Amino acid sequence: MIVSKDAVLGNVEIAKDTFEMILRPQHMPTILPGQFVNIKLDGFMLRRPISVSSVNHNCYKIIYKVVGDGTKALSKVKKGQILDVLEPLGTPFPIDDLDEVLIIGGGVGVPPLFEVAKQFRDKQTKVTVVLGFNDKESMFYEDDFAFLGCDVYVATMDGSYGTKGTVLDAIAEHNITIDTIYSCGPMRMLEALNQTYTKGYLSFEARMACGIGTCMGCVCKDSKDKQLYYRICKEGPVFPIGKVAFEC
Amino acid sequence: MIVSKDAVLGNVEIAKDTFEMILRPQHMPTILPGQFVNIKLDGFMLRRPISVSSVNHNCYKIIYKVVGDGTKALSKVKKGQILDVLEPLGTPFPIDDLDEVLIIGGGVGVPPLFEVAKQFRDKQTKVTVVLGFNDKESMFYEDDFAFLGCDVYVATMDGSYGTKGTVLDAIAEHNITIDTIYSCGPMRMLEALNQTYTKGYLSFEARMACGIGTCMGCVCKDSKDKQLYYRICKEGPVFPIGKVAFEC
Amino acid sequence: MLDIKLPGLDLKNPIMPASGCFGFGREYAELYDLSILGGIAIKSATIEPRFGNPTPRIAETPSGMLNAIGLQNPGVDKIIETELPFLKQYDTQILANVAGASEEDYIEVIKRLNDCPEVHAYELNISCPNVKHGGIGLGSDPILAANITRMAKAVATKPVWVKLSPNVTNIVEIAKAVEEAGADGLVLINTLLGMRLDLHSAKPIIANTTGGLSGPAIKPIAIRMVYQVYQAVDVPIIGVGGITCAEDVLEFLYAGASAVQVGMYNFVDPYICPKIIEQLPTVLKKYGCKSVKDAIGRSHV
Amino acid sequence: MLDIKLPGLDLKNPIMPASGCFGFGREYAELYDLSILGGIAIKSATIEPRFGNPTPRIAETPSGMLNAIGLQNPGVDKIIETELPFLKQYDTQILANVAGASEEDYIEVIKRLNDCPEVHAYELNISCPNVKHGGIGLGSDPILAANITRMAKAVATKPVWVKLSPNVTNIVEIAKAVEEAGADGLVLINTLLGMRLDLHSAKPIIANTTGGLSGPAIKPIAIRMVYQVYQAVDVPIIGVGGITCAEDVLEFLYAGASAVQVGMYNFVDPYICPKIIEQLPTVLKKYGCKSVKDAIGRSHV
Ligand SMILES: Cc1cc2nc3c(=O)[nH]c(=O)nc-3n(C[C@H](O)[C@H](O)[C@H](O)COP(=O)(O)OP(=O)(O)OC[C@H]3O[C@@H](n4cnc5c(N)ncnc54)[C@H](O)[C@@H]3O)c2cc1C
Numbered sequence A, B: 001m002i003v004s005k006d007a008v009l010g011n012v013e014i015a016k017d018t019f020e021m022i023l024r025p026q027h028m029p030t031i032l033p034g035q036f037v038n039i040k041l042d043g044f045m046l047r048r049p050i051s052v053s054s055v056n057h058n059c060y061k062i063i064y065k066v067v068g069d070g071t072k073a074l075s076k077v078k079k080g081q082i083l084d085v086l087e088p089l090g091t092p093f094p095i096d097d098l099d100e101v102l103i104i105g106g107g108v109g110v111p112p113l114f115e116v117a118k119q120f121r122d123k124q125t126k127v128t129v130v131l132g133f134n135d136k137e138s139m140f141y142e143d144d145f146a147f148l149g150c151d152v153y154v155a156t157m158d159g160s161y162g163t164k165g166t167v168l169d170a171i172a173e174h175n176i177t178i179d180t181i182y183s184c185g186p187m188r189m190l191e192a193l194n195q196t197y198t199k200g201y202l203s204f205e206a207r208m209a210c211g212i213g214t215c216m217g218c219v220c221k222d223s224k225d226k227q228l229y230y231r232i233c234k235e236g237p238v239f240p241i242g243k244v245a246f247e248c
Numbered sequence C, D: 001m002l003d004i005k006l007p008g009l010d011l012k013n014p015i016m017p018a019s020g021c022f023g024f025g026r027e028y029a030e031l032y033d034l035s036i037l038g039g040i041a042i043k044s045a046t047i048e049p050r051f052g053n054p055t056p057r058i059a060e061t062p063s064g065m066l067n068a069i070g071l072q073n074p075g076v077d078k079i080i081e082t083e084l085p086f087l088k089q090y091d092t093q094i095l096a097n098v099a100g101a102s103e104e105d106y107i108e109v110i111k112r113l114n115d116c117p118e119v120h121a122y123e124l125n126i127s128c129p130n131v132k133h134g135g136i137g138l139g140s141d142p143i144l145a146a147n148i149t150r151m152a153k154a155v156a157t158k159p160v161w162v163k164l165s166p167n168v169t170n171i172v173e174i175a176k177a178v179e180e181a182g183a184d185g186l187v188l189i190n191t192l193l194g195m196r197l198d199l200h201s202a203k204p205i206i207a208n209t210t211g212g213l214s215g216p217a218i219k220p221i222a223i224r225m226v227y228q229v230y231q232a233v234d235v236p237i238i239g240v241g242g243i244t245c246a247e248d249v250l251e252f253l254y255a256g257a258s259a260v261q262v263g264m265y266n267f268v269d270p271y272i273c274p275k276i277i278e279q280l281p282t283v284l285k286k287y288g289c290k291s292v293k294d295a296i297g298r299s300h301v
């Protein structure tokens, strides 16, 4: 982990209230799929954790949705500005040796999965992607996943694009039977997947103060041993499916 | 008084830690000599009161010294930025009918006196100016007053320019006997002038919250009637010499 | 949608400027029509005119400010003579904030204001941290707080609201004592006692040493106190502390306030009260509240 | 110039991370050498391991944050077994923060830590607002506070510092009671009880309803309390609350603190402690202080 001054190379709206930002660190660290960065914004006390969606030689991308004052301020940041960022944080998705894998992303849970798909495709793994959004306007990255050579299916809650309903509805409709999943998205989606699948990884969110494992703000319990806990910012955000308890 | 979004047309360092900023209101109000504006800065709770130093058709100037975090932030403002400003505030210097007048400014008390000098010169009044600074590097506006056609004398505390000592030392050295003064500067200087002169006006400072007369943060007492008080932001900052008590 | 009827206060909307942050309205009347305000809590009135504390009385703090005005006011007689007639021209509700150095002072101020039709209710300031022998003692002891409330109720011809101090171990205890003593409503909170030192002189910036902390910095404390007190009392609550926007108002309503006061933010944005009044319907709707009444105490259901 | 000798704590500089804001140092040890720190106040230790409160435990506030961790910690035995040996490698002073659900718990934790040479002094946390039957009661009553202090002193083989709660009517009364009961020093302040509501759900953001407010927002309150307590007691004070820079440290020293703790700002800038230590000599000099000792209590002379 480093504290970096990252230069903003771009910051554009790619879907409804959803922005893609390119950041160039002073010294590019190794960032693995599923890791996140923690961004300081002027006028806000706590940093904002955002997943890295894609990594290049000397820069990386994030995709974020404007949901409150902090992400609104982030959306106003201009090309050329410098941001104070802790990077990278958290335990990544392991890119296991697999013949095929199912990637399931919901809303702003989609971003970290793009780098996952990229790295699996680099290893020739067959990648099937199911993306869930509220509506067509909120959708992003369908084409980008396709360009990697993934099979991509989309579900929207209002049926304005793809399957009407959740990612599980899309999986059923298209008879997708791949049993190893890599997923990130809203809690309810993760909980449903946790009950349906037994192999793969889920990535979680939590309100964080430090993002580096000291404040104990972001903990979750082990699914079996209620004395055992994990820090989502440190042992997570990625956990093997079934490892983490959903009530907390 | 209006709440205005003022465009910054310039912001340059004109002496040690001393900046001159040009502001253009959306709709230029009438600003009289000695009045001040109250500037909101991002990240600061209270506005910063700064005197107007010079007025033009659709814009005005302020001169400020970097003494703390707020004025430091102000010094970082870039040309083209928009500031949230209450303007104009306070009771101005009356530009009385006089044959000659002595203007005495100390440090960042100098700025409001420039518009005073300008308006007296427009009325053909003979204007003598005595400016006091800590040192030569902190000096500003000697030439500008001269260009208006004023006789200008300077004192510096360390003797690096003009008379060594205070404005009173310069007045003594140059045998200036004009008895009506217009002055602004540090409290100790105003207090000394208050004891020496009986005609003219002094402009005061105080820590302010509202700047418009409601919070009672900035009051001073009448020099005779200890039950009577004035709000420096409203009845002031300019008072006839002798009117205001110095202990408070 | 915005109206709410409270003891003595028939508010067209739940927004009023807080005592000490609006004077007697004269300066703001130059900016907008005061009749749009739900009400106005006027500056604390005392029996004698008061000059207040020495200056500096103001210091900035992170997301807040300190003040030690010391209840400067022209005295109740002068207020009756010059300020209330001025306020009379506006169609709004006047909450007269009452303060004093002794219980007798409070009672005397109330007696003189009883005959003024311009005043709709009283706000007993038993919580000002800036007066030496004054309110602070009353506000931090449940027995003293109940006592002054009872005395005020005995003479007052209008409803009595009591404004509590947050500088206490147990706000609920005080609130209950005051309710039991007959208070018609509670106002929460006054300022927290704070201090800033000047790094050059090493002395307090505020001449009076300490000052009252207000602004967004204290909002989480105010919300907590309104929330706790709402669960313990039946009288209505007016919430105050750190409000800067309509969303803040909604948070106070949810916590249990029936109306709110806006304090120091009037200094930052002199148009803040009209702005909030304008935005409140949109914000209520955005979060699914049909009216102000619908939002009150929503956190507790 | 920066060194200061306090009961149990021989500090090379007056800067230590505050309890709960630095874990047991492991994460920060990856960033810098912990030996540069004056000391470390480690996370509260309880007898049993504690999971703490449900999540969310964190909320942002203007110039501050709320937390309701609930004293999550692995329990004193595990701390002795795995954390203290880790900290032993660093040349710094360890202030072991002690908490519990009952007086007996505190005493038992102290007994177990008595034999650990890694621990230089105790910090009794009688002020955590996030434990139900726990510290908060102790910290808000002078008799209870004095009692637990006396009990701790009776068994402790190392100096006992007592960390006070700001959620009280009269901090001076508590401080004096604790001093009289034998405390070797005082730590001021813990967090203020606050709350935030979610506008969508109308429910508290913090699952535990309320949380402890920390950060720059509370600094004026902390400074005021250190200032007041300094005038009333003879034991040294460690100041904490809202420190973000060396200037803030100086303000606490002036108010009467002999050393300080940095809390939540470690989360904002993980390098804040080394930065402050580096800048402190310059800042002391700028304001005319020859040393830390020279600055302590300067506001009072
Ligand atoms: C590991 C991790 C990875 C994330 N990756 C992404 C991403 O790639 N794209 C994206 O759009 N969002 C992502 N999020 C969620 C993102 O952090 C929040 O949407 C954001 O912090 C909201 O800030 P705000 O100021 O706009 O909202 P506000 O509600 O005003 O924020 C107030 C406080 O709550 C916290 N907060 C609010 N919502 C969340 C949330 N859902 N999760 C965590 N903290 C929250 C904020 O950080 C802040 O401290 C991620 C969160 C985590 C923990």
Ligand SMILES: Cc1cc2nc3c(=O)[nH]c(=O)nc-3n(C[C@H](O)[C@H](O)[C@H](O)COP(=O)(O)OP(=O)(O)OC[C@H]3O[C@@H](n4cnc5c(N)ncnc54)[C@H](O)[C@@H]3O)c2cc1C
Binding pocket: B036, B046, B047, B048, B049, B050, B051, B052, B062, B063, B064, B065, B066, B067, B068, B069, B070, B071, B072, B108, B109, B111, B112, B204, B205, B206, B207, B208, B237, C059, C060
């Ligand atoms: C009517 C009036 C006119 C002024 N005109 C000028 C001018 O033309 N040029 C100029 O350089 N300065 C002027 N000042 C002083 C200027 O307002 C302060 O230097 C400035 O507010 C300092 O802000 P800061 O954040 O840099 O300092 P900080 O010390 O960090 O400010 C903290 C707080 O203290 C207040 N404060 C600090 N010093 C002063 C002061 N001397 N007077 C009033 N408030 C203060 C600030 O406004 C702020 O609220 C004027 C002040 C007043 C009252």
Ligand SMILES: Cc1cc2nc3c(=O)[nH]c(=O)nc-3n(C[C@H](O)[C@H](O)[C@H](O)COP(=O)(O)O)c2cc1C
Binding pocket: B209, B215, C018, C019, C020, C021, C043, C044, C067, C069, C071, C097, C125, C128, C163, C189, C190, C191, C213, C214, C215, C216, C218, C240, C241, C242, C243, C261, C262, C263, C264, C265
């Ligand atoms: C400058 C100033 C003066 C105040 N004077 C009074 C007063 O006279 N009587 C009173 O009851 N409260 C007074 N208060 C407290 C406010 O009414 C209010 O309770 C407090 O400021 C918290 O609200 P805020 O955070 O919105 O400012 C004053 C506050 C300020 C900032």
Ligand SMILES: Cc1cc2nc3c(=O)[nH]c(=O)nc-3n(C[C@H](O)[C@H](O)[C@H](O)COP(=O)(O)O)c2cc1C
Binding pocket: A209, A215, D018, D019, D020, D021, D043, D044, D067, D069, D071, D097, D125, D128, D163, D189, D190, D191, D213, D214, D215, D216, D218, D240, D241, D242, D243, D261, D262, D263, D264, D265
């Ligand atoms: C996340 C968090 C956890 C804390 N845990 C503890 C604790 O276990 N024991 C304790 O005595 N204080 C605890 N505190 C309080 C701090 O030690 C400190 O007193 C307080 O945060 C004020 O300092 P600050 O404003 O610099 O954060 C905690 C504070 C935070 C923010």
Ligand code: FES
Binding pocket: A207, A208, A209, A210, A211, A212, A213, A214, A215, A216, A217, A218, A219, A231, A232, A233, A234
């Ligand atoms: S956010 Fe602090 S431990 Fe995870």
Ligand code: FES
Binding pocket: B207, B208, B209, B210, B211, B212, B213, B214, B215, B216, B217, B218, B219, B231, B232, B233, B234
């Ligand atoms: S600054 Fe508020 S009355 Fe003058």
